Amino acid sequence: MQEMSLHLAARLKALRAELGWSLDAAARETGVSKAMLGQIERGESSPTVATLWKIATGFRVSFSSFIEPTPDEQEQTLYRVADAIRQQPAGEGMQVAPLFPYEGRFGFELFELTLLPGYQRESEPHEPGVTEHVIVISGVMEVLTDGEWRTLMQGEAVRFAADRPHGYRNLGIAPAVFHNLIHYPGPRP
Structure with a gap:
């Protein structure tokens, strides 16, 4: 769970920086409060599935991108358990x-x-x-x-x-x- 929180925090910060969004702008686009977004970025909050979906939709990214990094595109065969x-x-x-x-x-x-x-x-x-x-x-x-x-x-x-x-x-x-x-x-x- 800690690994997911760290990945989520880094991904959210990187997306905001990439888009040049403040926490206010991110809150407006996602419908998730500025306080909650800040807590997620600092790794202080573990959001629900519903909150993760709101964030992904607001940023127009995939849901899975907040759970783990995108696989290396060089891999032709990918086994998962x-x-x-x-x-x-x-x-x-x-x-x-x-x-x-x-x-x-x-x-x-x-x-x-x-x-x-x-x-x-x-x-x-x-x-x-x-x-x-x-x-x-x-x-x-x-x-x-x-x-x-x-x-x-x-x-x-x-x-x-x-x-x-x-x-x-x-x-x-x-x-x-x-x-x-x-x-x-x-x-x-």
Whole structure:
């Protein structure tokens, strides 16, 4: 967790410097308070998944870029083990394993996400053109699309426009594990 916080702090500082944004400007663009952004940059706060998404959307970068560095583009073959990279930002009820972090040459990032029992998250719209592809690996979960919660079971999948309100929840008593491929319409820094 400490490694993720250090990476996040450095990434946020670098993006602000690159864009020439003050903390006020970053707060305006992301919808995250200036105080919270400052705490994240100083490594004093571990933001929730929802807060990380707001920051990524405001800066117009991929979500995974805040979790770990982009892989070296020279690598043609990349092996990943979900158990070795799984994290639980802010101690929430969602575990995140960035199986394939965003790379501009591919235009997507792929996560293994685990929803612990009772977890629910409604997401604000991502930027225009972002799509999500959800494939349930184990358990039962619900996805909010087009204003309606729909149940997905193991082996079922859905693709939807993520530039509208959407969400995920697990009302069951066992974890729900799914893959989420997020495709971005244009290159990301």
